Amino acid sequence: MKKTMAVLLALVLALLPLGGCASTGEETPRARLQVVASFYPMALLTERVIEGVPGVALHTMAQMNTGCLHDYQLQPRDMKILENADVLVYNGxxxxxxxxRVAALRPGLKLIEASAGQALLESAAHEHEHEDGHEAHEEHxxxxxxxxxxxxxxxAMAQVENIRDELIAADPEYAQVYRENAQAFLQELEQLDGQVATLLAPCQGQGVVTFxxxxxxLLEDYGLYQAGLLQTDDENAPSPRYMAELIDxxxxxxxxxxxxxxxxxxxxAEAISRETGAKIYTLDTIVSxxxxxxxxxxAVLQNAQTISEALKK
Incomplete structure:
Protein backbone atom coordinates (compact mmCIF):
# COMPACT_ATOMS: atom_id res chain seq x y z
CA MET A 1 0.00 0.00 0.00
CA LYS A 2 2.82 2.41 0.95
CA LYS A 3 4.51 1.70 -2.39
CA THR A 4 1.26 2.40 -4.28
CA MET A 5 0.75 5.73 -2.47
CA ALA A 6 4.32 6.76 -3.23
CA VAL A 7 3.81 6.07 -6.94
CA LEU A 8 0.55 8.07 -7.02
CA LEU A 9 2.19 10.99 -5.21
CA ALA A 10 5.04 10.99 -7.72
CA LEU A 11 2.57 11.10 -10.61
CA VAL A 12 0.69 14.06 -9.09
CA LEU A 13 3.91 15.98 -8.55
CA ALA A 14 4.99 15.28 -12.12
CA LEU A 15 1.77 16.83 -13.44
CA LEU A 16 2.19 20.05 -11.46
CA PRO A 17 3.88 23.01 -13.19
CA LEU A 18 7.49 23.78 -12.37
CA GLY A 19 7.72 25.51 -9.00
CA GLY A 20 5.41 22.94 -7.39
CA CYS A 21 2.28 25.13 -7.40
CA ALA A 22 -0.95 24.35 -9.26
CA SER A 23 -2.09 28.02 -9.34
CA THR A 24 -1.84 30.29 -12.40
CA GLY A 25 1.43 31.77 -11.11
CA GLU A 26 2.31 35.46 -11.23
CA GLU A 27 -0.24 37.72 -12.86
CA THR A 28 0.82 39.82 -15.83
CA PRO A 29 1.50 43.32 -14.48
CA ARG A 30 -1.04 45.96 -15.44
CA ALA A 31 0.13 48.35 -18.13
CA ARG A 32 1.09 51.81 -16.92
CA LEU A 33 -1.33 53.44 -19.40
CA GLN A 34 -4.35 51.55 -20.73
CA VAL A 35 -5.45 53.06 -24.06
CA VAL A 36 -8.68 51.97 -25.74
CA ALA A 37 -9.61 52.71 -29.36
CA SER A 38 -13.33 52.84 -30.13
CA PHE A 39 -12.96 50.70 -33.27
CA TYR A 40 -10.53 49.38 -35.87
CA PRO A 41 -9.53 52.55 -37.79
CA MET A 42 -8.87 54.44 -34.57
CA ALA A 43 -6.74 51.53 -33.39
CA LEU A 44 -4.67 51.64 -36.60
CA LEU A 45 -3.92 55.35 -36.18
CA THR A 46 -3.32 55.16 -32.43
CA GLU A 47 -1.07 52.13 -32.67
CA ARG A 48 1.48 54.06 -34.71
CA VAL A 49 1.56 56.96 -32.23
CA ILE A 50 2.13 54.79 -29.13
CA GLU A 51 4.58 52.40 -30.79
CA GLY A 52 7.45 51.60 -28.42
CA VAL A 53 6.23 53.80 -25.57
CA PRO A 54 7.02 51.86 -22.35
CA GLY A 55 4.09 50.53 -20.37
CA VAL A 56 1.32 51.47 -22.81
CA ALA A 57 -1.27 48.86 -23.84
CA LEU A 58 -3.78 49.35 -26.64
CA HIS A 59 -7.17 47.63 -26.78
CA THR A 60 -9.89 47.89 -29.41
CA MET A 61 -13.38 48.19 -28.00
CA ALA A 62 -15.91 47.32 -30.72
CA GLN A 63 -15.13 44.08 -32.49
CA MET A 64 -14.07 44.28 -36.13
CA ASN A 65 -17.27 42.76 -37.52
CA THR A 66 -19.21 45.69 -36.07
CA GLY A 67 -18.54 48.05 -38.99
CA CYS A 68 -19.28 51.74 -38.45
CA LEU A 69 -20.50 52.67 -34.98
CA HIS A 70 -23.44 54.95 -35.83
CA ASP A 71 -26.00 52.92 -33.88
CA TYR A 72 -23.66 50.75 -31.84
CA GLN A 73 -24.81 49.72 -28.38
CA LEU A 74 -22.21 49.14 -25.67
CA GLN A 75 -21.66 45.45 -24.96
CA PRO A 76 -20.61 43.81 -21.67
CA ARG A 77 -17.22 43.15 -23.29
CA ASP A 78 -16.83 46.88 -23.98
CA MET A 79 -17.70 47.82 -20.42
CA LYS A 80 -15.10 45.37 -19.12
CA ILE A 81 -12.44 46.92 -21.35
CA LEU A 82 -13.43 50.45 -20.35
CA GLU A 83 -13.46 49.59 -16.66
CA ASN A 84 -9.66 49.70 -16.45
CA ALA A 85 -9.02 52.18 -19.27
CA ASP A 86 -7.12 55.43 -18.78
CA VAL A 87 -7.68 56.86 -22.27
CA LEU A 88 -10.34 56.34 -24.95
CA VAL A 89 -9.52 57.39 -28.52
CA TYR A 90 -12.66 57.79 -30.59
CA ASN A 91 -13.43 59.15 -34.05
CA GLY A 92 -16.07 61.67 -33.02
CA ARG A 101 -22.85 57.34 -21.60
CA VAL A 102 -19.18 56.40 -21.33
CA ALA A 103 -18.31 59.85 -19.98
CA ALA A 104 -21.05 59.53 -17.36
CA LEU A 105 -19.99 56.04 -16.31
CA ARG A 106 -16.25 56.79 -16.28
CA PRO A 107 -15.84 60.46 -15.32
CA GLY A 108 -12.07 60.07 -14.86
CA LEU A 109 -11.49 58.60 -18.32
CA LYS A 110 -9.56 60.85 -20.73
CA LEU A 111 -11.47 61.13 -24.01
CA ILE A 112 -9.56 61.89 -27.21
CA GLU A 113 -11.76 62.94 -30.13
CA ALA A 114 -9.61 62.30 -33.19
CA SER A 115 -11.77 64.46 -35.47
CA ALA A 116 -11.84 67.51 -33.20
CA GLY A 117 -11.36 70.80 -35.02
CA GLN A 118 -11.93 69.49 -38.54
CA ALA A 119 -14.39 71.06 -40.96
CA LEU A 120 -17.16 68.50 -41.42
CA LEU A 121 -19.40 67.79 -44.37
CA GLU A 122 -23.11 67.41 -43.81
CA SER A 123 -24.37 63.87 -43.56
CA ALA A 124 -26.04 62.63 -46.73
CA ALA A 125 -28.63 60.88 -44.57
CA HIS A 126 -29.43 64.24 -42.95
CA GLU A 127 -29.73 65.91 -46.36
CA HIS A 128 -32.02 63.15 -47.60
CA GLU A 129 -34.28 63.56 -44.58
CA HIS A 130 -34.70 67.24 -45.40
CA GLU A 131 -35.38 66.52 -49.07
CA ASP A 132 -38.09 64.01 -48.21
CA GLY A 133 -39.60 66.30 -45.61
CA HIS A 134 -39.27 63.73 -42.83
CA GLU A 135 -37.88 64.40 -39.38
CA ALA A 136 -35.13 62.16 -38.11
CA HIS A 137 -35.98 59.77 -35.32
CA GLU A 138 -33.73 60.48 -32.37
CA GLU A 139 -32.87 56.84 -31.76
CA HIS A 140 -31.60 56.38 -35.29
CA ALA A 156 -6.36 61.09 -41.15
CA MET A 157 -3.25 63.24 -40.75
CA ALA A 158 -5.22 65.75 -38.69
CA GLN A 159 -6.61 62.88 -36.62
CA VAL A 160 -3.09 61.60 -35.91
CA GLU A 161 -2.06 65.08 -34.77
CA ASN A 162 -5.00 65.21 -32.34
CA ILE A 163 -4.18 61.76 -30.98
CA ARG A 164 -0.52 62.74 -30.54
CA ASP A 165 -1.26 65.99 -28.74
CA GLU A 166 -3.78 64.47 -26.33
CA LEU A 167 -1.59 61.47 -25.53
CA ILE A 168 1.25 63.84 -24.71
CA ALA A 169 -1.11 65.71 -22.37
CA ALA A 170 -2.05 62.41 -20.72
CA ASP A 171 1.48 61.02 -20.55
CA PRO A 172 3.94 63.93 -20.71
CA GLU A 173 6.91 61.86 -19.49
CA TYR A 174 7.11 60.24 -22.94
CA ALA A 175 6.19 63.30 -24.99
CA GLN A 176 9.27 63.01 -27.20
CA VAL A 177 8.50 59.41 -28.16
CA TYR A 178 4.92 60.29 -29.07
CA ARG A 179 6.18 63.20 -31.18
CA GLU A 180 8.76 61.11 -33.01
CA ASN A 181 6.28 58.30 -33.69
CA ALA A 182 3.65 60.71 -34.97
CA GLN A 183 6.15 62.57 -37.14
CA ALA A 184 7.32 59.37 -38.80
CA PHE A 185 3.72 58.28 -39.40
CA LEU A 186 2.72 61.71 -40.72
CA GLN A 187 5.57 61.59 -43.23
CA GLU A 188 4.27 58.23 -44.45
CA LEU A 189 0.76 59.65 -44.71
CA GLU A 190 2.08 62.60 -46.73
CA GLN A 191 3.64 60.15 -49.16
CA LEU A 192 0.35 58.25 -49.25
CA ASP A 193 -1.47 61.51 -49.96
CA GLY A 194 0.81 62.08 -52.95
CA GLN A 195 0.23 58.56 -54.27
CA VAL A 196 -3.54 58.92 -53.98
CA ALA A 197 -3.43 62.33 -55.68
CA THR A 198 -1.44 60.88 -58.58
CA LEU A 199 -3.80 57.95 -59.01
CA LEU A 200 -6.94 60.09 -58.93
CA ALA A 201 -5.65 63.08 -60.93
CA PRO A 202 -6.96 61.67 -64.25
CA CYS A 203 -10.40 61.25 -62.64
CA GLN A 204 -10.83 64.81 -61.38
CA GLY A 205 -14.25 66.30 -62.01
CA GLN A 206 -15.95 62.93 -62.33
CA GLY A 207 -19.02 61.95 -60.33
CA VAL A 208 -18.93 58.78 -58.25
CA VAL A 209 -21.78 56.62 -56.98
CA THR A 210 -20.92 54.74 -53.78
CA PHE A 211 -22.82 52.47 -51.43
CA LEU A 218 -11.83 61.07 -50.07
CA LEU A 219 -13.63 62.09 -53.26
CA GLU A 220 -13.82 65.79 -52.43
CA ASP A 221 -10.23 65.97 -51.20
CA TYR A 222 -8.95 64.67 -54.54
CA GLY A 223 -11.15 66.52 -57.00
CA LEU A 224 -14.07 64.13 -57.52
CA TYR A 225 -17.62 64.45 -56.26
CA GLN A 226 -20.37 62.31 -54.77
CA ALA A 227 -22.88 61.83 -57.59
CA GLY A 228 -25.19 59.47 -55.74
CA LEU A 229 -25.60 56.93 -52.96
CA LEU A 230 -26.94 53.41 -53.26
CA GLN A 231 -28.06 53.51 -49.63
CA THR A 232 -28.99 56.54 -47.51
CA ASP A 233 -30.11 54.66 -44.40
CA ASP A 234 -28.21 51.82 -42.72
CA GLU A 235 -31.37 49.91 -41.81
CA ASN A 236 -34.01 50.77 -44.43
CA ALA A 237 -33.90 50.03 -48.13
CA PRO A 238 -34.26 53.06 -50.41
CA SER A 239 -37.74 53.80 -51.72
CA PRO A 240 -38.74 52.84 -55.29
CA ARG A 241 -38.91 56.56 -56.10
CA TYR A 242 -35.35 57.12 -54.90
CA MET A 243 -34.10 54.12 -56.88
CA ALA A 244 -35.83 55.34 -60.04
CA GLU A 245 -34.35 58.81 -59.67
CA LEU A 246 -30.89 57.39 -59.05
CA ILE A 247 -31.10 55.16 -62.13
CA ASP A 248 -32.15 58.14 -64.25
CA ALA A 269 -25.85 47.63 -56.87
CA GLU A 270 -26.67 44.55 -58.92
CA ALA A 271 -30.22 45.79 -59.49
CA ILE A 272 -29.00 49.21 -60.63
CA SER A 273 -26.25 47.65 -62.73
CA ARG A 274 -28.83 45.62 -64.64
CA GLU A 275 -30.77 48.81 -65.40
CA THR A 276 -27.84 51.05 -66.30
CA GLY A 277 -24.99 48.81 -67.41
CA ALA A 278 -22.68 50.36 -64.81
CA LYS A 279 -20.05 47.95 -63.53
CA ILE A 280 -19.67 47.09 -59.85
CA TYR A 281 -16.43 47.62 -57.92
CA THR A 282 -15.63 47.06 -54.25
CA LEU A 283 -14.08 49.53 -51.81
CA ASP A 284 -12.92 49.07 -48.22
CA THR A 285 -14.21 51.35 -45.46
CA ILE A 286 -11.29 50.15 -43.29
CA VAL A 287 -13.48 49.11 -40.37
CA SER A 288 -11.96 45.63 -40.34
CA ALA A 299 -6.21 49.87 -47.65
CA VAL A 300 -6.30 53.53 -48.69
CA LEU A 301 -3.99 52.90 -51.62
CA GLN A 302 -6.08 49.93 -52.76
CA ASN A 303 -9.23 52.09 -52.67
CA ALA A 304 -7.55 54.78 -54.78
CA GLN A 305 -6.32 52.20 -57.28
CA THR A 306 -9.81 50.70 -57.57
CA ILE A 307 -11.43 54.10 -58.18
CA SER A 308 -8.75 55.05 -60.68
CA GLU A 309 -9.10 51.84 -62.68
CA ALA A 310 -12.89 52.01 -62.66
CA LEU A 311 -13.08 55.62 -63.88
CA LYS A 312 -10.45 55.46 -66.61
CA LYS A 313 -12.09 56.34 -69.91
Whole structure:
Protein backbone atom coordinates (compact mmCIF):
# COMPACT_ATOMS: atom_id res chain seq x y z
CA MET A 1 0.00 0.00 0.00
CA LYS A 2 2.82 2.41 0.95
CA LYS A 3 4.51 1.70 -2.39
CA THR A 4 1.26 2.40 -4.28
CA MET A 5 0.75 5.73 -2.47
CA ALA A 6 4.32 6.76 -3.23
CA VAL A 7 3.81 6.07 -6.94
CA LEU A 8 0.55 8.07 -7.02
CA LEU A 9 2.19 10.99 -5.21
CA ALA A 10 5.04 10.99 -7.72
CA LEU A 11 2.57 11.10 -10.61
CA VAL A 12 0.69 14.06 -9.09
CA LEU A 13 3.91 15.98 -8.55
CA ALA A 14 4.99 15.28 -12.12
CA LEU A 15 1.77 16.83 -13.44
CA LEU A 16 2.19 20.05 -11.46
CA PRO A 17 3.88 23.01 -13.19
CA LEU A 18 7.49 23.78 -12.37
CA GLY A 19 7.72 25.51 -9.00
CA GLY A 20 5.41 22.94 -7.39
CA CYS A 21 2.28 25.13 -7.40
CA ALA A 22 -0.95 24.35 -9.26
CA SER A 23 -2.09 28.02 -9.34
CA THR A 24 -1.84 30.29 -12.40
CA GLY A 25 1.43 31.77 -11.11
CA GLU A 26 2.31 35.46 -11.23
CA GLU A 27 -0.24 37.72 -12.86
CA THR A 28 0.82 39.82 -15.83
CA PRO A 29 1.50 43.32 -14.48
CA ARG A 30 -1.04 45.96 -15.44
CA ALA A 31 0.13 48.35 -18.13
CA ARG A 32 1.09 51.81 -16.92
CA LEU A 33 -1.33 53.44 -19.40
CA GLN A 34 -4.35 51.55 -20.73
CA VAL A 35 -5.45 53.06 -24.06
CA VAL A 36 -8.68 51.97 -25.74
CA ALA A 37 -9.61 52.71 -29.36
CA SER A 38 -13.33 52.84 -30.13
CA PHE A 39 -12.96 50.70 -33.27
CA TYR A 40 -10.53 49.38 -35.87
CA PRO A 41 -9.53 52.55 -37.79
CA MET A 42 -8.87 54.44 -34.57
CA ALA A 43 -6.74 51.53 -33.39
CA LEU A 44 -4.67 51.64 -36.60
CA LEU A 45 -3.92 55.35 -36.18
CA THR A 46 -3.32 55.16 -32.43
CA GLU A 47 -1.07 52.13 -32.67
CA ARG A 48 1.48 54.06 -34.71
CA VAL A 49 1.56 56.96 -32.23
CA ILE A 50 2.13 54.79 -29.13
CA GLU A 51 4.58 52.40 -30.79
CA GLY A 52 7.45 51.60 -28.42
CA VAL A 53 6.23 53.80 -25.57
CA PRO A 54 7.02 51.86 -22.35
CA GLY A 55 4.09 50.53 -20.37
CA VAL A 56 1.32 51.47 -22.81
CA ALA A 57 -1.27 48.86 -23.84
CA LEU A 58 -3.78 49.35 -26.64
CA HIS A 59 -7.17 47.63 -26.78
CA THR A 60 -9.89 47.89 -29.41
CA MET A 61 -13.38 48.19 -28.00
CA ALA A 62 -15.91 47.32 -30.72
CA GLN A 63 -15.13 44.08 -32.49
CA MET A 64 -14.07 44.28 -36.13
CA ASN A 65 -17.27 42.76 -37.52
CA THR A 66 -19.21 45.69 -36.07
CA GLY A 67 -18.54 48.05 -38.99
CA CYS A 68 -19.28 51.74 -38.45
CA LEU A 69 -20.50 52.67 -34.98
CA HIS A 70 -23.44 54.95 -35.83
CA ASP A 71 -26.00 52.92 -33.88
CA TYR A 72 -23.66 50.75 -31.84
CA GLN A 73 -24.81 49.72 -28.38
CA LEU A 74 -22.21 49.14 -25.67
CA GLN A 75 -21.66 45.45 -24.96
CA PRO A 76 -20.61 43.81 -21.67
CA ARG A 77 -17.22 43.15 -23.29
CA ASP A 78 -16.83 46.88 -23.98
CA MET A 79 -17.70 47.82 -20.42
CA LYS A 80 -15.10 45.37 -19.12
CA ILE A 81 -12.44 46.92 -21.35
CA LEU A 82 -13.43 50.45 -20.35
CA GLU A 83 -13.46 49.59 -16.66
CA ASN A 84 -9.66 49.70 -16.45
CA ALA A 85 -9.02 52.18 -19.27
CA ASP A 86 -7.12 55.43 -18.78
CA VAL A 87 -7.68 56.86 -22.27
CA LEU A 88 -10.34 56.34 -24.95
CA VAL A 89 -9.52 57.39 -28.52
CA TYR A 90 -12.66 57.79 -30.59
CA ASN A 91 -13.43 59.15 -34.05
CA GLY A 92 -16.07 61.67 -33.02
CA UNK A 93 -18.12 63.80 -35.44
CA UNK A 94 -21.18 61.89 -34.24
CA UNK A 95 -19.85 58.43 -35.07
CA UNK A 96 -19.91 57.04 -31.52
CA UNK A 97 -23.31 57.86 -30.08
CA UNK A 98 -22.42 56.12 -26.82
CA UNK A 99 -19.71 58.60 -25.80
CA UNK A 100 -22.03 60.52 -23.49
CA ARG A 101 -22.85 57.34 -21.60
CA VAL A 102 -19.18 56.40 -21.33
CA ALA A 103 -18.31 59.85 -19.98
CA ALA A 104 -21.05 59.53 -17.36
CA LEU A 105 -19.99 56.04 -16.31
CA ARG A 106 -16.25 56.79 -16.28
CA PRO A 107 -15.84 60.46 -15.32
CA GLY A 108 -12.07 60.07 -14.86
CA LEU A 109 -11.49 58.60 -18.32
CA LYS A 110 -9.56 60.85 -20.73
CA LEU A 111 -11.47 61.13 -24.01
CA ILE A 112 -9.56 61.89 -27.21
CA GLU A 113 -11.76 62.94 -30.13
CA ALA A 114 -9.61 62.30 -33.19
CA SER A 115 -11.77 64.46 -35.47
CA ALA A 116 -11.84 67.51 -33.20
CA GLY A 117 -11.36 70.80 -35.02
CA GLN A 118 -11.93 69.49 -38.54
CA ALA A 119 -14.39 71.06 -40.96
CA LEU A 120 -17.16 68.50 -41.42
CA LEU A 121 -19.40 67.79 -44.37
CA GLU A 122 -23.11 67.41 -43.81
CA SER A 123 -24.37 63.87 -43.56
CA ALA A 124 -26.04 62.63 -46.73
CA ALA A 125 -28.63 60.88 -44.57
CA HIS A 126 -29.43 64.24 -42.95
CA GLU A 127 -29.73 65.91 -46.36
CA HIS A 128 -32.02 63.15 -47.60
CA GLU A 129 -34.28 63.56 -44.58
CA HIS A 130 -34.70 67.24 -45.40
CA GLU A 131 -35.38 66.52 -49.07
CA ASP A 132 -38.09 64.01 -48.21
CA GLY A 133 -39.60 66.30 -45.61
CA HIS A 134 -39.27 63.73 -42.83
CA GLU A 135 -37.88 64.40 -39.38
CA ALA A 136 -35.13 62.16 -38.11
CA HIS A 137 -35.98 59.77 -35.32
CA GLU A 138 -33.73 60.48 -32.37
CA GLU A 139 -32.87 56.84 -31.76
CA HIS A 140 -31.60 56.38 -35.29
CA UNK A 141 -30.34 59.84 -36.16
CA UNK A 142 -26.71 59.81 -37.27
CA UNK A 143 -26.21 63.49 -36.51
CA UNK A 144 -25.76 66.28 -38.98
CA UNK A 145 -22.14 65.47 -39.89
CA UNK A 146 -20.46 62.92 -42.11
CA UNK A 147 -18.10 61.19 -39.69
CA UNK A 148 -15.97 59.10 -42.09
CA UNK A 149 -12.89 61.31 -42.07
CA UNK A 150 -10.36 58.49 -41.66
CA UNK A 151 -10.96 57.30 -45.24
CA UNK A 152 -9.08 60.31 -46.63
CA UNK A 153 -5.38 60.46 -45.74
CA UNK A 154 -5.59 64.26 -45.62
CA UNK A 155 -8.13 64.02 -42.79
CA ALA A 156 -6.36 61.09 -41.15
CA MET A 157 -3.25 63.24 -40.75
CA ALA A 158 -5.22 65.75 -38.69
CA GLN A 159 -6.61 62.88 -36.62
CA VAL A 160 -3.09 61.60 -35.91
CA GLU A 161 -2.06 65.08 -34.77
CA ASN A 162 -5.00 65.21 -32.34
CA ILE A 163 -4.18 61.76 -30.98
CA ARG A 164 -0.52 62.74 -30.54
CA ASP A 165 -1.26 65.99 -28.74
CA GLU A 166 -3.78 64.47 -26.33
CA LEU A 167 -1.59 61.47 -25.53
CA ILE A 168 1.25 63.84 -24.71
CA ALA A 169 -1.11 65.71 -22.37
CA ALA A 170 -2.05 62.41 -20.72
CA ASP A 171 1.48 61.02 -20.55
CA PRO A 172 3.94 63.93 -20.71
CA GLU A 173 6.91 61.86 -19.49
CA TYR A 174 7.11 60.24 -22.94
CA ALA A 175 6.19 63.30 -24.99
CA GLN A 176 9.27 63.01 -27.20
CA VAL A 177 8.50 59.41 -28.16
CA TYR A 178 4.92 60.29 -29.07
CA ARG A 179 6.18 63.20 -31.18
CA GLU A 180 8.76 61.11 -33.01
CA ASN A 181 6.28 58.30 -33.69
CA ALA A 182 3.65 60.71 -34.97
CA GLN A 183 6.15 62.57 -37.14
CA ALA A 184 7.32 59.37 -38.80
CA PHE A 185 3.72 58.28 -39.40
CA LEU A 186 2.72 61.71 -40.72
CA GLN A 187 5.57 61.59 -43.23
CA GLU A 188 4.27 58.23 -44.45
CA LEU A 189 0.76 59.65 -44.71
CA GLU A 190 2.08 62.60 -46.73
CA GLN A 191 3.64 60.15 -49.16
CA LEU A 192 0.35 58.25 -49.25
CA ASP A 193 -1.47 61.51 -49.96
CA GLY A 194 0.81 62.08 -52.95
CA GLN A 195 0.23 58.56 -54.27
CA VAL A 196 -3.54 58.92 -53.98
CA ALA A 197 -3.43 62.33 -55.68
CA THR A 198 -1.44 60.88 -58.58
CA LEU A 199 -3.80 57.95 -59.01
CA LEU A 200 -6.94 60.09 -58.93
CA ALA A 201 -5.65 63.08 -60.93
CA PRO A 202 -6.96 61.67 -64.25
CA CYS A 203 -10.40 61.25 -62.64
CA GLN A 204 -10.83 64.81 -61.38
CA GLY A 205 -14.25 66.30 -62.01
CA GLN A 206 -15.95 62.93 -62.33
CA GLY A 207 -19.02 61.95 -60.33
CA VAL A 208 -18.93 58.78 -58.25
CA VAL A 209 -21.78 56.62 -56.98
CA THR A 210 -20.92 54.74 -53.78
CA PHE A 211 -22.82 52.47 -51.43
CA UNK A 212 -23.09 55.16 -48.76
CA UNK A 213 -21.39 58.41 -47.73
CA UNK A 214 -18.22 56.87 -46.36
CA UNK A 215 -16.01 58.02 -49.24
CA UNK A 216 -17.27 61.59 -49.66
CA UNK A 217 -14.22 63.12 -47.95
CA LEU A 218 -11.83 61.07 -50.07
CA LEU A 219 -13.63 62.09 -53.26
CA GLU A 220 -13.82 65.79 -52.43
CA ASP A 221 -10.23 65.97 -51.20
CA TYR A 222 -8.95 64.67 -54.54
CA GLY A 223 -11.15 66.52 -57.00
CA LEU A 224 -14.07 64.13 -57.52
CA TYR A 225 -17.62 64.45 -56.26
CA GLN A 226 -20.37 62.31 -54.77
CA ALA A 227 -22.88 61.83 -57.59
CA GLY A 228 -25.19 59.47 -55.74
CA LEU A 229 -25.60 56.93 -52.96
CA LEU A 230 -26.94 53.41 -53.26
CA GLN A 231 -28.06 53.51 -49.63
CA THR A 232 -28.99 56.54 -47.51
CA ASP A 233 -30.11 54.66 -44.40
CA ASP A 234 -28.21 51.82 -42.72
CA GLU A 235 -31.37 49.91 -41.81
CA ASN A 236 -34.01 50.77 -44.43
CA ALA A 237 -33.90 50.03 -48.13
CA PRO A 238 -34.26 53.06 -50.41
CA SER A 239 -37.74 53.80 -51.72
CA PRO A 240 -38.74 52.84 -55.29
CA ARG A 241 -38.91 56.56 -56.10
CA TYR A 242 -35.35 57.12 -54.90
CA MET A 243 -34.10 54.12 -56.88
CA ALA A 244 -35.83 55.34 -60.04
CA GLU A 245 -34.35 58.81 -59.67
CA LEU A 246 -30.89 57.39 -59.05
CA ILE A 247 -31.10 55.16 -62.13
CA ASP A 248 -32.15 58.14 -64.25
CA UNK A 249 -29.32 60.21 -62.83
CA UNK A 250 -26.74 57.50 -63.56
CA UNK A 251 -27.95 57.24 -67.14
CA UNK A 252 -27.99 60.99 -67.68
CA UNK A 253 -24.52 61.50 -66.20
CA UNK A 254 -23.09 58.52 -68.06
CA UNK A 255 -21.76 57.03 -64.83
CA UNK A 256 -20.13 53.71 -65.64
CA UNK A 257 -19.10 52.48 -62.20
CA UNK A 258 -20.87 51.67 -58.93
CA UNK A 259 -18.78 51.29 -55.79
CA UNK A 260 -19.94 48.87 -53.13
CA UNK A 261 -18.28 48.10 -49.81
CA UNK A 262 -16.91 44.73 -48.84
CA UNK A 263 -18.80 44.82 -45.54
CA UNK A 264 -22.22 45.05 -47.23
CA UNK A 265 -24.40 43.21 -49.72
CA UNK A 266 -24.18 44.07 -53.42
CA UNK A 267 -27.90 43.41 -54.01
CA UNK A 268 -28.84 47.06 -54.64
CA ALA A 269 -25.85 47.63 -56.87
CA GLU A 270 -26.67 44.55 -58.92
CA ALA A 271 -30.22 45.79 -59.49
CA ILE A 272 -29.00 49.21 -60.63
CA SER A 273 -26.25 47.65 -62.73
CA ARG A 274 -28.83 45.62 -64.64
CA GLU A 275 -30.77 48.81 -65.40
CA THR A 276 -27.84 51.05 -66.30
CA GLY A 277 -24.99 48.81 -67.41
CA ALA A 278 -22.68 50.36 -64.81
CA LYS A 279 -20.05 47.95 -63.53
CA ILE A 280 -19.67 47.09 -59.85
CA TYR A 281 -16.43 47.62 -57.92
CA THR A 282 -15.63 47.06 -54.25
CA LEU A 283 -14.08 49.53 -51.81
CA ASP A 284 -12.92 49.07 -48.22
CA THR A 285 -14.21 51.35 -45.46
CA ILE A 286 -11.29 50.15 -43.29
CA VAL A 287 -13.48 49.11 -40.37
CA SER A 288 -11.96 45.63 -40.34
CA UNK A 289 -8.79 44.05 -41.58
CA UNK A 290 -5.57 42.22 -40.74
CA UNK A 291 -4.03 45.01 -38.69
CA UNK A 292 -0.34 45.81 -38.76
CA UNK A 293 1.82 48.90 -39.28
CA UNK A 294 0.95 49.30 -42.97
CA UNK A 295 -2.69 48.19 -42.84
CA UNK A 296 -4.12 51.69 -43.08
CA UNK A 297 -1.91 52.84 -45.95
CA UNK A 298 -2.41 49.60 -47.88
CA ALA A 299 -6.21 49.87 -47.65
CA VAL A 300 -6.30 53.53 -48.69
CA LEU A 301 -3.99 52.90 -51.62
CA GLN A 302 -6.08 49.93 -52.76
CA ASN A 303 -9.23 52.09 -52.67
CA ALA A 304 -7.55 54.78 -54.78
CA GLN A 305 -6.32 52.20 -57.28
CA THR A 306 -9.81 50.70 -57.57
CA ILE A 307 -11.43 54.10 -58.18
CA SER A 308 -8.75 55.05 -60.68
CA GLU A 309 -9.10 51.84 -62.68
CA ALA A 310 -12.89 52.01 -62.66
CA LEU A 311 -13.08 55.62 -63.88
CA LYS A 312 -10.45 55.46 -66.61
CA LYS A 313 -12.09 56.34 -69.91
Missing amino acids: AGMEGFIG HHGDANAHLWLSPKR HEGFTY HIRQEGIAALFCEKQYSTRL GPGGRDAYAN
